[in-house]
Amino acid sequence: MSAVSEKMGFELPQRMRGLQPTLIRQFFERALPESINFGLGEPDLPTPEFLRNEAARVTLEEQNGYTSHPGIPALRDKIAKQYPHLELPRTGVVVTCGSQEAMTAAFLCTVDVGDEVLLPDPSFPAYDACVRISQGEPIYYRMPAEKDFAFDIDEFRARITPKTKAAVVISPSNPTGKILTEQNFRDIAETLEGTGIWLISDEIYSDLYFNERPHSASEFYDHTIIVSGLSKSLSMTGWRLGWAACKDADLINAIQVLHGFLTVCTSTITQKASLIAWTDEAEAAKEHARSVYRERGRFLVDLFEREMGLHATSPEGAFYTMLDVRSIGDDLDVAEKCLQNRVVTVPGVAFGNEAKGFLRISFCNTEERMAEGVARMKHALK
Ligand SMILES: Cc1ncc(COP(=O)(O)O)c(C=O)c1O
Numbered sequence: 037m038s039a040v041s042e043k044m045g046f047e048l049p050q051r052m053r054g055l056q057p058t059l060i061r062q063f064f065e066r067a068l069p070e071s072i073n074f075g076l077g078e079p080d081l082p083t084p085e086f087l088r089n090e091a092a093r094v095t096l097e098e099q100n101g102y103t104s105h106p107g108i109p110a111l112r113d114k115i116a117k118q119y120p121h122l123e124l125p126r127t128g129v130v131v132t133c134g135s136q137e138a139m140t141a142a143f144l145c146t147v148d149v150g151d152e153v154l155l156p157d158p159s160f161p162a163y164d165a166c167v168r169i170s171q172g173e174p175i176y177y178r179m180p181a182e183k184d185f186a187f188d189i190d191e192f193r194a195r196i197t198p199k200t201k202a203a204v205v206i207s208p209s210n211p212t213g214k215i216l217t218e219q220n221f222r223d224i225a226e227t228l229e230g231t232g233i234w235l236i237s238d239e240i241y242s243d244l245y246f247n248e249r250p251h252s253a254s255e256f257y258d259h260t261i262i263v264s265g266l267s268k269s270l271s272m273t274g275w276r277l278g279w280a281a282c283k284d285a286d287l288i289n290a291i292q293v294l295h296g297f298l299t300v301c302t303s304t305i306t307q308k309a310s311l312i313a314w315t316d317e318a319e320a321a322k323e324h325a326r327s328v329y330r331e332r333g334r335f336l337v338d339l340f341e342r343e344m345g346l347h348a349t350s351p352e353g354a355f356y357t358m359l360d361v362r363s364i365g366d367d368l369d370v371a372e373k374c375l376q377n378r379v380v381t382v383p384g385v386a387f388g389n390e391a392k393g394f395l396r397i398s399f400c401n402t403e404e405r406m407a408e409g410v411a412r413m414k415h416a417l418k
Pocket residue numbers: 077133134135136137160206210238240264265266267273277278
């Protein structure tokens with residue numbers, strides 16, 4: 037797949053030049069029929085029935101015109117309450133089309149031409165693209181592979197310059213499944229206090245944790261922009277319900293204005309149905325998802341060890357593990373061999389240099405499918 041600028045017959049604006057579809061998508065789109073998918077980070081659990089029923093009811097019984105740009109007031113209130121430590125007014129929340137829109141808007145509303153933005157290495161490739169669209173410069177801080185991709189405050193601190201405008205943290209992490217500790221957040225807050233640097237906190241996996249509930253960066257640092265949503269915890273990826281939340285009234289207002297021009301509002305049907313995403317029933321569905329992914333993570337990590345003698349990081353949340361294939365070869369080659377043997381994985385380099393030599397494996401599959409996937413990998417890589 038070529039860069040956008042090569043495909044088009046006209047001069048693209050600077051901010052779009054060189055933008056590429058991610059390697060995650062490139063591998064997925066080349067999958068052979070009947071492939072086992074360890075590639076995409078998309079929940080395979082069904083969207084809970086009570087949500088489907090509510091969306092159907094709303095569609096049939098109600099008129100669904102535009103909502104106000106930042107979303108249905110009752111929904112914004114529910115989201116605001118999720119962060120009691122912030123005491124957010126309703127106006128502190130903008131409902132967006134998935135957390136992806138919230139993230140893009142967060143970068144566009146904070147980053148100016150030439151500003152530097154700190155990103156974790158490895159991390160979700162959309163951050164790099166969003167920084168470039170905002171005409172900023174991505175600067176990477178290592179999450180060292182030799183420490184199982186744990187956060188390292190010295191690496192973070194060392195990348196800050198007078199040009200740093202924003203920094204991104206994600207917990208639980210895509211691609212590593214690791215969680216930032218309370219001490220990590222305290223160190224980050226202490227480092228950033230008084231600098232004016234925005235902290236963009238990607239909390240899309242915050243409900244999918246396997247031990248203690250992860251902290252939000254916003255508990256420790258006021259200049260935090262939370263981006264989150266329902267896609268992963270309630271298997272609602274296609275519904276496009278996300279949000280941005282922030283204590284700073286000017287910043288959240290900027291996001292609201294931009295959101296109005298980007299999308300007007302999130303689907304009204306989705307918003308209305310999502311009003312029941314904070315009920316006991318919804319909490320039970322999230323708990324079920326946690327227990328399923330927790331078990332699958334353990335199963336898969338053991339399987340790689342037992343069947344292939346390979347180490348995979350033990351997931352603390354989300355549904356990813358990083359499989360160390362350095363003993364076999366280059367991650368791009370290894371992922372390609374797997375692809376040709378009907379197993380989709382993502383080469384670590386898709387997420388940054390630090391993950392070279394690893395594959396990101398997502399466990400959005402039944403144990404039976406995962407066992408079949410590992411058997412195919414073993415065969416392909418022997
Ligand atoms: C780290 C991370 N952030 C954000 C997103 C965007 O999710 P959505 O727009 O569905 O909320 C994803 C989706 O894969 C993700 O992995």
